[in-house]
Amino acid sequence: MRAHAGAPPSRRRFLALSAGGAVTGAVALSGCALQVASGVSGTGETVTLMINPDDLAPELIKQAQKDIGVKIVTVKYDITKLIAMMTNGNPPDLVRGVGAVDAPYFIARGVAENLDPYFARSAVLRADDLDPVNDVWRYDGRTQGKGPRYGMAKDFSQDSMYWYNTAHFDKAGVAYPPDTEPVTYEEWLENAKRLTRRESGRTAVFGGSYNGLNKTGLLANLTAAAGGSLFSDDFSRLDFTTPEGRTALGWYIGYARAGVGPSLIDPDPNGWDGPTYQAGRMAMSNSGYWLGGLINADPKLAKLSRLAPAPVFPGGPRLSSCQGGTGLWMTRKSRNKDAAWRVFEWFFGEAPAKARASGGWGIPTLKSLRPLMPAEKDYQKRVLKAQEAELRHFSVVSFTPYAKVEGLDAIFNQYAPAAMRGQTSVDSLARHLNQAMNEQLKRGKEQVR
Template sequence: MKRNITHKTMTALLATVLAAAGLSGCAGGKDAGGTGSGSGAASGDGKAEGKVTVQLWNHYTGDKAAVLDQMVSAFNASQNEITVKALSNQDPQKQLTAISGGSAPDLMFTFWNNIGPWSEAGAVLNLDDFVKQANFDTKKIIPAALERMKVDGKVYGFPISMSMASRLYYNKKMFQDAGISKPPETLEEMFEVSKKLTKKDGKNGYEQVGFIPDYPWIDNVFWPIIFGGSWDDGKGKLTAAQKANVDAIAYQTEYYKEFGSEGISKFKSGMGKADTPQDPLVTSKLGMMIGWENMYNDKRGEGGAIGVAPFPYPKERPELKNAGMVSPVAMFIPAKAKNKEAAWKVMQYFLSEDVQIEYATKAKTIPVLLSALDNPKLTKNEATKSLWEFYESAKSANLNGFPNSVYINEYLQALNEETEKALKGQITPQQAMDNVVAKIQPKADKASKK
């Protein structure tokens, strides 16, 4: 496959990145890519006081950037060969401009779905040789997180951390008031519970609703995973139109059929937004929602208003218990990096167990090392108590995510568009997924021929 960078190719990719900016929610959840500030710049000769200088660009701002700065300082103090300088608040547009020009940094953190398109343009270094030479054991990484770093079976990056949707959040008071003693275990039970939690307002509308499948966004990756679906066969053929994917959309449409598309839409427009004082899950407007690990940290637990349970599974598919969607933050080495060997050493440092645990603790995220998930420094640490259930979920064999590819953003966009039509009742779920395959299969065929 030809991977030479051309100005035309990178310009086209930049347009794709900007167009896909709104997709990070469906592919990674709330603040999935993280936040941060920092210092440093990708300039100079790569030397500082006799040491190799590794320029690390990342998209973090605020607290997460501050945490990364602490980790960088710890690395710099741990040895005397490499100095890392972190530059935060570098969004995908800035990152792509740098790696397509002559001033590429040595290491980057970015949204995982950038890896596919950028690797196709030759902007991301294939790490297979580094992995082989270092005898680096990739099996110690959570499989679902590592898979998001691969394109055509080749490793182009590693996850630094992982976000995950695998739980059901529910309003305890609403459950108590409705006489519901425990959260639903199956999707069928969840539908019945939702009906019990839904109340009309006497004005042809609703004062509270049990569950809205596309709140706070259309999750076109999460739902097929819950039903055991997939998006390709690993050989270039798209599988979006398979029964499990169609069933996932059909299940969501049942809520709109039961409560009325107009009624739910009207309710959504006035129920408040997540993470505001009017948050519907907190103010008893919404009974249940899909739970990401970085939501309601201060309201979960025994004394909190929000209950937490495993997300329900299809009654006829008990083997799908503990399914969930992963969305990692990727770290990669640009193909034009000046200090690739040093960047690889830094990457391995971030993948060591103690560092993963410290990073997960301070950033309130999920580590990507399987061994870290059972470490008492996390599982018995009161500071991470709100994440204990997610650490356990992260060990599930039923975790999955969207496959990375050179056409990933177009694929996700098509899924969004067609799923929305199906939820509105404009087309059937089967038609929606057939449309997706018709749109994207030619792109997959073209990519497989390169």
Template structure:
């Protein structure tokens, strides 16, 4: 079962809510939330994130703390934050946290890290830097969230049985396929009756992130240096948009014009109706079950240009709202979840790359596909590069704007040049408004 699909969509929506909220003062460790006496800790996260056994274990280890889990809900979180009555912990993405941090909605966790005996700043994987904020930009300064696990999400998984049936050579495990080659391969793996797709891009989850990676691979940049303006009119951006239009017009995979019913590639892939899906290392966690399909393999992130870039689109993690009432208790749960048995179990399950360096050795290598995927993931670490994260616009707005004009270009209502200009204009208006709001 793919437990990530709802989480990823929830993350994108949750990031979007921050743009409408007023600026609030940040808080630091030890300013509120004593764990003495009885404390009810409210955690807004995915239903699958905290099991009953984990909750029981944590509460046994921490008498007096009761954990109440509420399902991730962007609208509800928005309301709670605006009312000054937020959950004690919220789920969110490192890539996309700049907007939240710029508005002072999150607690600085640096003082907690400094005192912690189980979570050490030196043990954090670089992906955690997405939660850093220095008052002007992400990636630097104090840290406002801790990543749960992560993946380089533009890598590929494919069904070797479908490649065999179509007599198509397997994707290389060491040499990146170009995007043009990938589209050609996908056409060969797409059935004429429409029952089998050649390639899935998890279109419903993200467009900004993969397109941004494509631009980086060509040596370009979508944003200017202070992240106040975007440029989709560049040659690099238009080449990426053109590829997406070509993909959509070739009908080799789902788009927002012909979406999958459940909004995720997994069920279609597992049903042998999709040959390739662009998903991170975490996707391999689906196949550890003895009853799961075994004809799977992982391949490096495809490239557009000369520079390999394998990047995470989100880096799911937890953060403590600035106005949370039980911060000390919340930190205890973060320590347990991010460094205790739950973190060790996640690392050994294959559901993502550990967010702590000390847990990397626990990544599974028992099954043949796990060994192969582990090596690909390790090799791809050399090509890790963070995506730009502007504090003045939300990830959700970026995705919906790009999708709006890609749809029109696929339907030939706009040229790619016209779509690029329209995307640039719309996002720059939003960036200007966001800059005026934040200051």
């Protein structure tokens, strides 16, 4: 249940926020010509954005002031600072968030503004132009994906899709995955084993990386792919011991034990898949369409790379969700809401959005911008065809409002390595995760009553 609209956010309601910050990795944007839209006027106002430094290039901030008449001041995203600014009555106007896992959390605490009235009168962000991925920013007090809109994604990927390098498949004599039909998760793992190359006791080539954007979100998606839900109907508990939860956890621990890709017990020294895949040391990466922005920068690699559908579990549904949906939400106590909305329109529908779409760094969240996606080369057309076919299988996998994903991931990171090393069983791990994570969810629920 959300706080009453007139109630100021209390520090108690933010206790669990200290579990961690937001996901990083947004791409810097390049400036380009801007058409001023007939949205809400914010001329002469100052709008404060709490974002990461690479979310918005300085030249675009200057361009925004010139073209829409709004001065943008940025504050680096920091969850502790956000708590302080909120509780001290001086909140930022717009805040970055990872929609798939952050939206229910902030909305349930009554600190996010309902943006439905703004969308209703916008000439830039029309409801019929919004990609369904923006539903990760909807919440009706119970279910993510339904109810009012509280934010929007800047771009997205279906994050269970994976890129693969055909040169590694050719060298290992492994058949390419189909462009539009999924392999099973077991087939993916078997391919990864065959593609892994070891030299002198070291892994020279990872056969495949399958880690998602965060561990709890990944496991929620794997559980949904197995035909179940990681969370209870009211999202106050989770359960890894159900048949579907056990399938998801068992598959991921099996992936780590196989040593075919980066994991908690064998981390990638680069910290993420991009540089490793780019260097030819990774045959498959489940980074989704978004990684194409990096791949397209190297024409030789781009010609060798293909995008494949999200795998499936036998008997489970075919689904392909977004584990990120990073974007912005407006604070309910913002003092500059009209000007903030004008910046919101500009960021999601004008110059920055067009720059992101044309660079291949994610799928545009406005359907009208899809023609800007890279499609000049034959290999780009092939990727785009695979991606367009996959859009039919998009769905929102709801996340709990009672904990930050970083807090749940910290528990997973504490208990999982022993199971990954074979020192404890998957069933034992499931029980430990249930106990520790449900204690955190119980505390979180108490904070939003």
